[in-house]
Amino acid sequence: xxxxxxxxxxxxxxxxxxxxxxxxxxxxxxxxxxxxxxxxxxxxxxxxxxxxxxxxxxxxxxxxxxxxxxxxxxxxxxxxxxxxxxxxxxxxxxxxxxxxxxxxxxxxxxxxxxxxxxxxxxxxxxxxxxxxxxxxxxxxxxxxxxxxxxxxxxxxxxxxxxxxxxxxxxxxxxxxxxxxxxxxxxxxxxxxxxxxxxxxxxxxxxxxxxxxxxxxxxxxxxxxxxxxxxxxxxxxxxxxxxxxxxxxxxxxxxxxxxxxxxxxxxxxxxxxxxxxxxxxxxxxxxxxxxxxxxxxxxxxxxxxxxxxxxxxxxxxxxxxxxxxxxxxxxxxxxxxxxxxxxxxxxxxxxxxxxxxxxxxxxxxxxxxxxxxxxxxxxxxxxxxxxxxxxxxxxxxxxxxxxxxxxxxxxxxxxxxxxxxxxxxxxxxxxxxxxxxxxxxxxxxxxxxxxxxxxxxxxxxxxxxxxxxxxxxxxxxxxxxxxxxxxxxxxxxxxxxxxxxxxxxxxxxxxxxxxxxxxxxxxxxxxxxxxxxxxxxxxxxxxxxxxxxxxxxxxxxxxxxxxxxxxxxxxxxxxxxxxxxxxxxxxxxxxxxxxxxxxxxxxxxxxxxxxxxxxxxxxxxxxxx
Amino acid sequence: xxxxxxxxxxxxxxxxxxxxxxxxxxxxxxxxxxxxxxxxxxxxxxxxxxxxxxxxxxxxxxxxxxxxxxxxxxxxxxxxxxxxxxxxxxxxxxxxxxxxxxxxxxxxxxxxxxxxxxxxxxxxxxxxxxxxxxxxxxxxxxxxxxxxxxxxxxxxxxxxxxxxxxxxxxxxxxxxxxxxxxxxxxxxxxxxxxxxxxxxxxxxxxxxxxx
Numbered sequence: 001x002x003x004x005x006x007x008x009x010x011x012x013x014x015x016x017x018x019x020x021x022x023x024x025x026x027x028x029x030x031x032x033x034x035x036x037x038x039x040x041x042x043x044x045x046x047x048x049x050x051x052x053x054x055x056x057x058x059x060x061x062x063x064x065x066x067x068x069x070x071x072x073x074x075x076x077x078x079x080x081x082x083x084x085x086x087x088x089x090x091x092x093x094x095x096x097x098x099x100x101x102x103x104x105x106x107x108x109x110x111x112x113x114x115x116x117x118x119x120x121x122x123x124x125x126x127x128x129x130x131x132x133x134x135x136x137x138x139x140x141x142x143x144x145x146x147x148x149x150x151x152x153x154x155x156x157x158x159x160x161x162x163x164x165x166x167x168x169x170x171x172x173x174x175x176x177x178x179x180x181x182x183x184x185x186x187x188x189x190x191x192x193x194x195x196x197x198x199x200x201x202x203x204x205x206x207x208x209x210x211x212x213x214x215x216x217x218x219x220x221x222x223x224x225x226x227x228x229x230x231x232x233x234x235x236x237x238x239x240x241x242x243x244x245x246x247x248x249x250x251x252x253x254x255x256x257x258x259x260x261x262x263x264x265x266x267x268x269x270x271x272x273x274x275x276x277x278x279x280x281x282x283x284x285x286x287x288x289x290x291x292x293x294x295x296x297x298x299x300x301x302x303x304x305x306x307x308x309x310x311x312x313x314x315x316x317x318x319x320x321x322x323x324x325x326x327x328x329x330x331x332x333x334x335x336x337x338x339x340x341x342x343x344x345x346x347x348x349x350x351x352x353x354x355x356x357x358x359x360x361x362x363x364x365x366x367x368x369x370x371x372x373x374x375x376x377x378x379x380x381x382x383x384x385x386x387x388x389x390x391x392x393x394x395x396x397x398x399x400x401x402x403x404x405x406x407x408x409x410x411x412x413x414x415x416x417x418x419x420x421x422x423x424x425x426x427x428x429x430x431x432x433x434x435x436x437x438x439x440x441x442x443x444x445x446x447x448x449x450x451x452x453x454x455x456x457x458x459x460x461x462x463x464x465x466x467x468x469x470x471x472x473x474x475x476x477x478x479x480x481x482x483x484x485x486x487x488x489x490x491x492x493x494x495x496x497x498x499x500x501x502x503x504x505x506x507x508x509x510x511x512x513x514x515x516x517x518x519x520x521x522x523x524x525x526x527x528x529x530x531x532x533x534x535x536x537x538x539x540x541x542x543x544x545x546x547x548x549x550x551x552x553x554x555x556x557x558x559x560x561x562x563x564x565x566x567x568x569x570x571x572x573x574x575x576x577x578x579x580x581x582x583x584x585x586x587x588x589x590x591x592x593x594x595x596x597x598x599x600x601x602x603x604x605x606x607x608x609x610x611x612x613x614x615x616x617x618x619x620x621x622x623x624x
Numbered sequence: 625x626x627x628x629x630x631x632x633x634x635x636x637x638x639x640x641x642x643x644x645x646x647x648x649x650x651x652x653x654x655x656x657x658x659x660x661x662x663x664x665x666x667x668x669x670x671x672x673x674x675x676x677x678x679x680x681x682x683x684x685x686x687x688x689x690x691x692x693x694x695x696x697x698x699x700x701x702x703x704x705x706x707x708x709x710x711x712x713x714x715x716x717x718x719x720x721x722x723x724x725x726x727x728x729x730x731x732x733x734x735x736x737x738x739x740x741x742x743x744x745x746x747x748x749x750x751x752x753x754x755x756x757x758x759x760x761x762x763x764x765x766x767x768x769x770x771x772x773x774x775x776x777x778x779x780x781x782x783x784x785x786x787x788x789x790x791x792x793x794x795x796x797x798x799x800x801x802x803x804x805x806x807x808x809x810x811x812x813x814x815x816x817x818x819x820x821x822x823x824x825x826x827x828x829x830x831x832x833x834x835x
């Protein structure tokens with residue numbers, strides 16, 4: 001062992017970058033003396049495509065770029081970027097040429113050390129292999145990360161409900177002292193003890209009914225007016241059980257006792273807190289709201305509900321369902337209230353919800369997307385004003401509630417999207433028959449529709465017509481494919497910026513446009529092509545796998561990528577809401593952890609390979 | 625085999641050396657620590673990196689500068705042993721240092737002090753190379769030739785305090801960057817980068833003035 005070999009700086013550098021950061025300190029210590037250092041001038045080749053790497057290179061300073069033989073950018077990386085590892089791990093030739101784009105210093109880890117580290121350290125090894133299910137594990141870890149202390153309250157124990165220590169008073173203290181204590185502590189009940197044991201409870205109500213109303217002297221002992229031997233619960237009892245106990249006994253306070261000593265209190269307020277954070281209660285309350293103002297008031301709870309769900313580790317899929325379901329309840333209630341004001345409709349109609357909510361995938365920054373299908377008995381001169389008024393009033397009310405108007409005007413207030421069924425059939429014929437870019441854009445909104453209110457038969461008729469037309473029109477599918485394949489998916493990150501295929505840098509990542517929407521479009525294409533009647537992304541992918549259009553592996557990867565991106569957006573939006581800012585889809589790359597960046601890169605890779613598969617199947621280039 | 629002036633830089637073997645001393649005078653001051661790291665062509669071999677503290681009973685005040693304690697120095701190794709190891713490491717290599725005359729002068733004095741005949745190898749000086757690189761374009765400002773300023777110009781990482789090995793490594797990395805820049809237009813050999821004796825430079829300058 002060489003004396004005084006102080007390569008601490010190199011060790012510290014490695015400790016700050018994946019995958020070396022996963023190595024135990026003692027192992028990391030032994031790495032630097034086995035490395036060598038090389039230098040590459042800007043523009044020179046660091047590792048040529050087709051060569052067999054004999055070492056793993058780690059960029060120490062400067063930057064490198066990986067490009068396909070055709071010049072397409074694959075990756076751009078600064079300090080900490082590993083090069084040659086995948087080829088070295090799999091024993092295959094280097095897939096893409098690596099070139100220095102700045103004067104670059106590299107640390108070289110010889111193959112024998114590299115293989116030794118891979119054999120002995122699973123996390124180090126995993127970094128160089130694109131394992132199936134990598135994103136799925138990442139999603140699981142992401143969700144686990146946020147839950148921890150704040151598990152679902154109802155699935156927890158009484159201990160989780162207790163928010164403060166017990167406040168107690170001796171049984172021989174005066175009622176006056178007890179009242180003063182309650183007032184000072186701002187509590188509505190006090191525990192009464194003898195020694196350390198709980199013997200009773202005195203509440204605000206006891207003070208009212210047993211002291212004031214009964215003209216009892218407040219100088220007398222608490223023990224004379226308290227409720228002796230109250231019902232209690234144990235810290236390890238299920239939280240749900242304790243809350244049911246409150247409801248069953250119609251009491252507001254339930255002391256928590258351990259070894260005869262009071263340790264806290266469960267109150268009716270805890271129940272209320274839970275109820276407010278529960279989407280089921282929220283939907284119920286919205287359905288009963290007497291007016292739009294009440295609906296608007298209830299809608300403000302949605303963000304809190306979602307924040308609670310995220311803390312409990314809910315998936316993006318489930319959160320999307322909750323947000324959509326609450327949105328549905330709001331829209332239905334607003335329509336019902338409006339209809340009640342306007343009187344019954346002159347002909348049957350169906351109110352359709354479009355876009356992300358129709359797919360049950362709404363996030364926290366929604367706008368309005370809806371349309372009206374009218375019965376073919378509709379006579380414009382007689383009935384137009386009723387439906388125009390209905391659309392206008394509902395849209396206004398939804399705006400009041402917190403759903404901004406659609407910027408693309410895909411709303412029932414637009415006469416185009418307030419038509420009898422026959423006209424809708426002509427819309428469909430136009431979308432599929434002459435798929436101009438504008439028509440494709442419209443189709444992408446209107447092919448994700450769901451019945452919301454009114455006559456479901458009208459909706460069903462339109463949906464059936466759409467499905468038949470789409471599947472029978474290859475040129476339409478080809479245009480959908482061209483659109484889905486042409487979206488620019490980011491490559492990854494470079495010094496805190498998002499890099500796309502053209503090599504351009506951006507300082508924000510648009511999670512929706514840059515990822516989620518592309519997966520939605522890919523799923524829509526495959527869903528429509530196989531005649532699936534599903535509207536949600538995951539269901540469409542499942543149907544496409546069943547029809548043999550998409551490989552189960554690719555579908556699973558897409559689902560994981562969609563969930564990963566969705567969860568990232570969800571957490572981003574919940575944090576924005578918590579900070580009092582409006583929710584949006586733009587994530588600051590510098591706020592992302594290395595873990596998130598690495599898996600985002602993998603998610604982008606999945607999207608690009610799905611786009612590649614589409615480009616192979618459809619004559620995409622000729623259409624764009 | 626000792627490299628000669630025709631040895632291409634790609635094959636040139638060097639040893640980057642850094643000394644920590646009690647002061648600037650080879651006649652009066654002493655070597656406190658020696659660090660080195662080998663360079664094989666265009667690669668620095670970290671496995672050959674060493675740092676040796678030299679034993680001293682009364683090292684004076686310069687100790688603090690290098691972050692060495694009196695205990696470190698009392699537990700150090702005898703100068704003769706350290707020098708013997710350095711000579712071994714230098715076998716077949718060119719000495720590489722930032723401001724090489726300093727290292728050469730101190731090594732010369734140290735070797736004499738332990739009763740050895742100083743026979744030092746050819747040297748490459750990164751300070752001199754930096755002067756050459758900067759002087760190609762313009763006047764050189766004060767401090768620009770310092771090791772850390774020179775490194776910064778090449779985009780090499782800037783880090784905190786250093787020991788003898790850290791500085792030897794910093795010098796070796798700078799050399800790789802300089803060699804890459806100097807050799808960008810044509811392949812170079814040792815003769816192109818080797819440190820010239822000052823008298824030789826003066827002779828060349830005199831000869832140029834005459835012709």
